[in-house]
Amino acid sequence: MRKNTIIVCITLMVSFLISIVCIDIIYAGTLSWGSYGEEVKIVQTKLKNWGYYEGQIDGVFGKKTYQAVVKFQRKNRLIVDGKVGSQTRRALGMPQKTITGQYNETVKISQKKLKQWGYYIGAVDGIYGPYTYEAVIKFQRKNGLKVDGIIGSDTKRALGISEKTDKKAYMATSRGVSTKDDINLLAMAIYGESRGEPYTGQVAVGAVILNRVKHPSFPNSIAGAIFQPGAFTAVDDGQIYLRPNEQAYKAAKDAMNGWDPTGGAIYYWNPAKATSKWIWTREVTLKIGKHWFAHE
Template sequence: MKKILLLVSLISILTLSCVVFYVDDYISYGQANIFWGSKGDEVKTVQTKLKNWGYYNGSVDGVYGYKMYQSVKKFQKKNNLKQDGIVGNATKKALGIQAKKKATSRSDEIYLLSQAITGEARGEPYIGQVSVGAVILNRIKDSRFPHSIAGVVYQPGAFTAVDDGQINMKPTQSCIKAANDAINGWDPTGGAVYYWNPATATSKWIWRLKPIYKVGKHWFAKETY
């Protein structure tokens, strides 16, 4: 009888331990991710970004529902992310949202910027690579654009390298150095927030821009005529 009671007690303790670990993991998961049924200010932030960028047409009410789920999946597909509708760290990074548990470090920002430069300008002269990095950083300070490197880089339709997947290439050493120089304040463009290659540009709108600087194959501009 004592052996039976001891066995039952052990089973109860093991079961309780499993439940505790499961609950702890679930709570941690819920704190780190946003998914269907989530509520709060962080959900509103995601809704606002998706709405501003044309992915979401629902209410900014802080409640994760069906429309938001479809919008998140559309955003994930556009940015070559896992299409699960869960706003985890990778999707937050693409949205320009700082994860709660781990703040974006300077090294993370430099790496993403160097990826963008590699995708957009790896074949350009070094000063041209710095110039592309400078444009991305200049956009952060401009009210017309998102206010983070990730937000600017992943803004829908902003960069060809994001659309065709070249953003995921391993950065070249030259582009890493260019990213560091741009972040440290070197701006050869004089404040430009646009650049384009006249030989490959397909948008008619681009020809409204007033060029102020040229290096390699790229022209740079601050504003339209």
């Protein structure tokens, strides 16, 4: 009996130590509304055990988690901001340690792209830290990808990073880079935005994207212009990930080779579907198929 008790005690101690180690190596950046993952589950579990949280332990930082954090902060005389920062982490008994890592070229390329598109606010240093993690999560969630914070094959593809690009620094140019990857991405955008439009209209969509690449008000790469937050409906609703047909590839190549049916337009919209009030303030300079185009 005593032997069994000792075995149980040892098992519990080992389990406890493993749990501590696991918790300690988990990413430890500030958690706030919209955060997602194992650390959020830890917060929810602690707050639920202490009577602050009544929702599910689902790892999603939503309304109930936010309200519970605010209650906890107010009760413990912390800064009441609804975020699990350093002080709140300490009060919750969570580790302050953050992941540090070695320089990685893929991370640096990703940081540069994410910063250009407005997702990333940190230094472009090739080190995968808290800001990079948060930026990748936001990008994945925005683009309908698996939200895991990992720059895997799908996320690389969405970022426009190929195996070839992965081996060298990403260099954005004022006219985009005429590569197979850029043509493929442009074809995806054309297909997602304008399949069903006349061929000239499809080339026109590609031309608008390239015109944005050259314009100082927009990101200076094809991927940057396409994935700029809120720029294209096909990115927002996931249609950009549909497989392009041959016509879309042909339209992409024609646009890349300099055919611009719009004469330099940087905006287009479908008047039957446009919901933005701002876009209606643009002066229509051309109509092709169902799309209206504007230069400024």
